[in-house]
Amino acid sequence: MDFSALFSTVFISCFILSLTAYSIYLGFGPGAEDLRDPFEEHED
Known part of the structure; x- marks a missing residue:
């Protein structure tokens, strides 16, 4: 496996994992x- 392919794979994996953790x-x-729930506001 090429070094650049390995680096790209690790970088993209870390980016997706950190984005998921932050979300x-x-x-x-x-x-x-403080977040509002629009479905709860319009249950009537």
């Missing part, structure tokens, strides 16, 4: 109480 942190972290 989970935003969704369930300390600021989650």
Whole structure:
């Protein structure tokens, strides 16, 4: 396997993993109480 292919694979994998972790942190972290739920607002 070429070094550039290995580097690209590791970089893309780390980027996707960090983006997923940050999204989970935003969704369930300390600021989650300020998020609004549009489906809950329009249940009537």
